Amino acid sequence: MSDELPGFADVEAAAARLAGKAIVTPLLEHPELNERLGGRLLIKPETLQRTGSFKFRGAYNRIASIPGEQRGRGVLAYSSGNHAQGVAAAALLLGLPATIVMPADAPAVKVANTRAYGATVVFYDRYGDDREAIAAELLEKTGATLVRPYDDPLIVAGQGTCGLELVRQARGLEATLDAVLVCCGGGGLTAGTALSVKALSPETEVYSVEPESFDDTARSLAGGARVGNRPEARSICDALLSPTPGVLTFALNRRLVSGGLSVSDAEVERAMAFAFNRLKLVVEPGGAVALAAVLSGKIATAGRTTAIVLSGGNVDPATLQGALDRNP
Amino acid sequence: MSDELPGFADVEAAAARLAGKAIVTPLLEHPELNERLGGRLLIKPETLQRTGSFKFRGAYNRIASIPGEQRGRGVLAYSSGNHAQGVAAAALLLGLPATIVMPADAPAVKVANTRAYGATVVFYDRYGDDREAIAAELLEKTGATLVRPYDDPLIVAGQGTCGLELVRQARGLEATLDAVLVCCGGGGLTAGTALSVKALSPETEVYSVEPESFDDTARSLAGGARVGNRPEARSICDALLSPTPGVLTFALNRRLVSGGLSVSDAEVERAMAFAFNRLKLVVEPGGAVALAAVLSGKIATAGRTTAIVLSGGNVDPATLQGALDRNP
Numbered sequence: 035m036s037d038e039l040p041g042f043a044d045v046e047a048a049a050a051r052l053a054g055k056a057i058v059t060p061l062l063e064h065p066e067l068n069e070r071l072g073g074r075l076l077i078k079p080e081t082l083q084r085t086g087s088f089k090f091r092g093a094y095n096r097i098a099s100i101p102g103e104q105r106g107r108g109v110l111a112y113s114s115g116n117h118a119q120g121v122a123a124a125a126l127l128l129g130l131p132a133t134i135v136m137p138a139d140a141p142a143v144k145v146a147n148t149r150a151y152g153a154t155v156v157f158y159d160r161y162g163d164d165r166e167a168i169a170a171e172l173l174e175k176t177g178a179t180l181v182r183p184y185d186d187p188l189i190v191a192g193q194g195t196c197g198l199e200l201v202r203q204a205r206g207l208e209a210t211l212d213a214v215l216v217c218c219g220g221g222g223l224t225a226g227t228a229l230s231v232k233a234l235s236p237e238t239e240v241y242s243v244e245p246e247s248f249d250d251t252a253r254s255l256a257g258g259a260r261v262g263n264r265p266e267a268r269s270i271c272d273a274l275l276s277p278t279p280g281v282l283t284f285a286l287n288r289r290l291v292s293g294g295l296s297v298s299d300a301e302v303e304r305a306m307a308f309a310f311n312r313l314k315l316v317v318e319p320g321g322a323v324a325l326a327a328v329l330s331g332k333i334a335t336a337g338r339t340t341a342i343v344l345s346g347g348n349v350d351p352a353t354l355q356g357a358l359d360r361n362p
Numbered sequence: 363m364s365d366e367l368p369g370f371a372d373v374e375a376a377a378a379r380l381a382g383k384a385i386v387t388p389l390l391e392h393p394e395l396n397e398r399l400g401g402r403l404l405i406k407p408e409t410l411q412r413t414g415s416f417k418f419r420g421a422y423n424r425i426a427s428i429p430g431e432q433r434g435r436g437v438l439a440y441s442s443g444n445h446a447q448g449v450a451a452a453a454l455l456l457g458l459p460a461t462i463v464m465p466a467d468a469p470a471v472k473v474a475n476t477r478a479y480g481a482t483v484v485f486y487d488r489y490g491d492d493r494e495a496i497a498a499e500l501l502e503k504t505g506a507t508l509v510r511p512y513d514d515p516l517i518v519a520g521q522g523t524c525g526l527e528l529v530r531q532a533r534g535l536e537a538t539l540d541a542v543l544v545c546c547g548g549g550g551l552t553a554g555t556a557l558s559v560k561a562l563s564p565e566t567e568v569y570s571v572e573p574e575s576f577d578d579t580a581r582s583l584a585g586g587a588r589v590g591n592r593p594e595a596r597s598i599c600d601a602l603l604s605p606t607p608g609v610l611t612f613a614l615n616r617r618l619v620s621g622g623l624s625v626s627d628a629e630v631e632r633a634m635a636f637a638f639n640r641l642k643l644v645v646e647p648g649g650a651v652a653l654a655a656v657l658s659g660k661i662a663t664a665g666r667t668t669a670i671v672l673s674g675g676n677v678d679p680a681t682l683q684g685a686l687d688r689n690p
Contacts, residue, residue: 351683
């Protein structure tokens with residue numbers, strides 16, 4: 035793995051690699067939501083992406099770049115579930131075996147889907163075990179290539195194709211983007227999207243959005259150095275529970291991102307219910323944080339054009355039902 | 363109301379009227395679903411339309427055409443819910459008061475949304491009362507304009523804009539459509555879509571899809587004359603419980619539609635669960651019949667390009683939960 039920071043050219047190369055493989059998700063606009071906000075809101079539903087989240091983009095870009103002689107040993111990833119599915123689906127398409135190290139409390143739908151793509155799943159305890167140590171041991175045994183969830187230039191570049199499409203589609207709608215809000219765990223989607231947005235529309239501000247108890251990127255951006263979350267922190271946003279910002283992703287985000295927003299689990303559930311009832315989209319907790327930030331007024335939207343990414347839709351029905359029950 | 367059959371020029375006129383008012387819903391394609399079917403499936407999610415169904419298209423086209431001097435008396439409609447919301451939302455946008463006669467067992471979400479658009483709701487018993495008689499009495503009292511659910515050339519032309527978009531978007535994807543499957547109640551969406559498809563792509567076959575106990579259009583097409591459903595018929599597809607094909611819609615459909623398919627409630631629930639789990643789309647029972655027809659093999663899709671409309675997404679959470687519970 036190269037540790038060089040990726041640039042916009044890497045995103046363009048990823049877009050070429052992903053053409054015909056990843057879904058070009060639409061950019062949606064909902065007049066009634068615009069009226070409510072007094073501005074324009076453009077919605078990029080990566081929920082409609084292959085595997086139900088943006089993660090397929092980075093995973094495919096990374097795995098497609100593995101040299102021929104290493105392919106036979108397969109790939110290995112650790113992931114709460116969306117990266118797992120992205121890696122498993124990309125490996126299946128490219129004909130590589132995949133092993134995924136997943137937390138034992140990952141949503142059942144994510145575990146089942148990962149297995150459905152033919153991957154071998156190895157469980158660990160999210161709050162007790164060291165997933166990187168478990169992965170290292172497996173890597174040594176198998177000689178597989180590690181596909182990191184975010185701290186990899188090819189992963190960041192792949193996720194950046196989401197932002198690339200977003201900016202081009204916004205132009206097609208004759209929209210001038212004031213701000214783009216991106217769901218943020220380790221910061222790969224944020225960094226990739228920021229690369230695209232800042233290259234194509236430098237005036238547009240990019241914001242990361244996190245669960246309020248996992249606001250490491252927001253605090254790191256504010257303080258100018260990577261800080262972590264409290265070990266006892268919990269959130270329903272299983273896709274966004276990274277301990278700290280990535281090294282590579284933070285190096286990009288501190289340069290490109292205007293600031294970090296955060297939302298409570300209750301605000302996330304309200305956004306999930308709104309997406310279900312009004313947008314008719316299935317959105318998982320971690321995929322709803324940017325929408326939650328907009329709906330709960332964490333950023334000014336009146337008289338402006340704001341874009342958000344709905345980053346994933348892999349939610350267990352019971353979790354969504356709970357959100358609907360609490361937001362009738 | 364004119365009883366002349368609408369033509370494709372009327373659809374084009376409707377498209378001009380709806381520009382900037384209705385949402386141009388995307389045309390989606392899901393590689394894994396294609397692989398499963400061995401062909402191409404293009405999905406037009408009218409679930410993402412204003413009011414959560416295609417009904418806004420026809421309602422807006424109809425209400426926008428009411429002469430100025432009649433507007434003050436408002437509009438009246440009878441509807442199980444989706445037409446109600448379409449009429450209420452269009453009337454609100456155009457500044458007309460709206461009264462909606464709805465069955466007492468309409469999904470709560472549809473009643474609540476109709477009221478949220480400012481309409482007055484009057485209930486009737488779906489299996490006991492004559493909704494047309496109730497509507498006639500209210501019309502006499504108020505002088506309002508009746509906005510029929512399907513048997514009106516302007517309604518059919520408005521719904522036809524869905525098909526117009528579909529054909530143009532399919533061309534953008536370099537797809538040659540072999541068949542288009544449309545959810546069918548009274549036949550307005552089917553007739554409008556067929557007008558567009560047959561004008562722009564005459565080789566493409568159009569099929570109506572109905573619940574199997576409300577397959578009046580299928581039997582009418584097969585026999586060449588309008589027949590009705592048994593009074594004791596029931597289905598979870600509340601949006602598609604029309605007693606017979608419309609006069610005007612059947613006159614078009616018998617000329618333009620290749621045949622009628624039907625699906626069981628169990629097949630509909632399986633399709634709703636598939637849409638939730640794999641497509642990440644919220645689809646109501648009546649909106650899922652075309653998808654159900656494809657998934658349950660009611661039409662050949664291997665080696666062909668098929669398009670379906672997901673006509674609505676206004677489902678109560680408990681109804682969707684039931685479908686998910688029965689299709690784990």
